[in-house]
Amino acid sequence: MTLIEWHNKYQVQLQDRCEVDAIRFYFKQLIDVFFGWGTTTLGLHPNRELNLPEESLLETALSRLLDNEPLQYILGHTSFMGMDLQVNSHTLIPRPETEELVAWVLESTDSKDRVVLDVGTGSGCIALALKKARSNWILHALDVSPEALDLAKQNAQNLSLELDWLLADIKALPKTLPNFDIIISNPPYVTAEEKKHMRANVLDYEPHLALFTPEGEPLFYYKKIMEMAQKKLRPNGRVYLEINPMFYYELGEMVVSFGFKKVELRKDIFDKKRMLCCQR
Numbered sequence: 362m363t364l365i366e367w368h369n370k371y372q373v374q375l376q377d378r379c380e381v382d383a384i385r386f387y388f389k390q391l392i393d394v395f396f397g398w399g400t401t402t403l404g405l406h407p408n409r410e411l412n413l414p415e416e417s418l419l420e421t422a423l424s425r426l427l428d429n430e431p432l433q434y435i436l437g438h439t440s441f442m443g444m445d446l447q448v449n450s451h452t453l454i455p456r457p458e459t460e461e462l463v464a465w466v467l468e469s470t471d472s473k474d475r476v477v478l479d480v481g482t483g484s485g486c487i488a489l490a491l492k493k494a495r496s497n498w499i500l501h502a503l504d505v506s507p508e509a510l511d512l513a514k515q516n517a518q519n520l521s522l523e524l525d526w527l528l529a530d531i532k533a534l535p536k537t538l539p540n541f542d543i544i545i546s547n548p549p550y551v552t553a554e555e556k557k558h559m560r561a562n563v564l565d566y567e568p569h570l571a572l573f574t575p576e577g578e579p580l581f582y583y584k585k586i587m588e589m590a591q592k593k594l595r596p597n598g599r600v601y602l603e604i605n606p607m608f609y610y611e612l613g614e615m616v617v618s619f620g621f622k623k624v625e626l627r628k629d630i631f632d633k634k635r636m637l638c639c640q641r
């Protein structure tokens with residue numbers, strides 16, 4: 362079959378779940394990542410014949426898309442703040458809201474030396490973006506998932522960035538942690554009740570360890586982060602959090618109860634109260 366015939370097959374089989382433009386985008390991304398054919402190849406060489414190994418890759422990718430698997434996991438890559446990052450089933454796919462959180466840190470902090478901690482680093486997206494933007498900052502990043510941390514280290518190596526990686530549980534952090542100027546986190550914040558409204562491509566494929574809070578404790582991870590921040594954040598240091606918009610008020614009250622001040626909320630591009638910053 363030719364390239365255009367494969368493209369048309371994708372259009373027919375995926376038409377019930379995606380728009381025409383989205384399917385074309387998916388197809389172009391796949392042929393770019395699988396075969397290095399660039400996104401103009403479909404337009405320039407529509408009658409190019411595919412060989413059997415190429416057809417087999419496209420067939421497998423199509424059945425994974427039909428099973429609702431996110432494109433990023435099929436490609437094994439995604440983009441975050443201009444960086445190309447590997448992702449896999451152990452890491453959350455970085456979201457545009459999280460790019461906004463990183464942008465907030467950068468625009469509200471000058472470029473003097475800082476020591477920064479990213480809690481629940483996953484693919485390493487937040488910590489890597491900060492290190493890339495401020496090479497003089499010392500970045501520490503922790504996660505409880507060894508598989509996620511391995512991938513984050515791999516991403517750092519691909520980008521030639523040096524960070525301090527720590528396999529650790531926020532519930533029992535080592536006493537040897539240094540003091541920080543900034544703590545940033547996008548912790549698990551989805552409640553069990555929200556599960557029924559989630560799309561299959563998230564629920565069936567993204568790691569539940571990265572998504573969900575313990576039953577009945579929507580602020581569980583934020584509390585752990587604030588307990589640590591109380592001990593490890595330098596005076597006037599700041600905490601930046603990605604938050605569940607449903608609990609912004611309770612979270613604001615909680616950070617104040619920990620003695621933090623200058624509490625600021627920000628909405629994301631989707632007009633949801635999605636970020637909170639506070640100062641020690």
Ligand SMILES: C[S@@+](CC[C@H](N)C(=O)[O-])C[C@H]1O[C@@H](n2cnc3c(N)ncnc32)[C@H](O)[C@@H]1O
Pocket residue numbers: 452453454455456459480481482483484485486487503504505506509529530531532547548549550570571572
């Ligand atoms: C919402 S994901 C965020 C990943 C990444 N920072 C991002 O923004 O895409 C939360 C991360 O917290 C990690 N995590 C979950 N429980 C943890 C715990 N008890 N201690 C440390 N990290 C934890 C998960 O493995 C996951 O990588």
